[in-house]
C-alpha cells in the first residue's frame with residue numbers, strides 16, 4: 413500500500429522549481445534541506461549592500477565642502493554676537509575665544525576660530541582701533557569703556573557711537589578708563605572723574 417502524501421509531490425515539485433530558480437537568480441530559492449540558505453544569503457547580501465550604500469552616502473556628505481556658516485546675531489543688550497551651531501544661542505562677541513565654552517559644543521572656542529586672532533575671527537566680531545596694531549571685540553565698541561586705549565572705540569568717527577545715554581554723564585573724564593561719558597553711578601561719589609569736576613558739582617545720579 414503506497415500512501416501518497418497529498419502535499420509531498422506538490423511540495424517536491426515546488427521545491428525543485430524554486431531551488432533551480434534560486435540558483436539561477438537570487439532570493440527566490442528555498443531548499444527543503446538547506447533551510448532557505450539561498451534566501452538568507454541573498455537577504456544578508458542585500459542588507460550589506462544597503463548598509464554600505466548608507467555609509468558611502470554619509471561619508472560623501474561629510475567630505476563635501478561646507479558653505480560658510482553665517483554667525484552674525486544680536487546678543488542681549490543689543491550687542492554684536494556669535495551664533496552657535498544650535499542656531500539659537502547668541503554669544504556676545506567678547507565671549508568668543510575667552511577660553512570658556514559658551515556654545516553647547518564649544519564652537520566659540522575652536523582652534524579654527526581662535527588660532528590666529530583676530531584674523532581667524534569672523535569680521536563682524538572685530539573692531540579695529542585707530543592704532544592699526546590694536547583691535548577690540550565688536551561689542552566693546554560704544555560700551556562707554558576705553559578698550560582701544562586711545563578712545564577710538566568710543567569717540568572716534570570710526571566707531572560712530574550715539575551720544576551718551578540717560579545712564580551716563582557727558583564730560584571730559586580724567587580717568588583713562590572712560591572717554592567722553594561716565595556712568596551716573598560715579599556722580600558725587602567723592603572722586604573726580606571729569607576734568608571740570610562736573611561729575612561732583614553738577615551731575616546727579
Ligand SMILES: [Ca+2]
Nearest residue numbers: 507510512514
Ligand atoms: Ca567663550
Ligand SMILES: [Ca+2]
Nearest residue numbers: 552555557559
Ligand atoms: Ca569700549
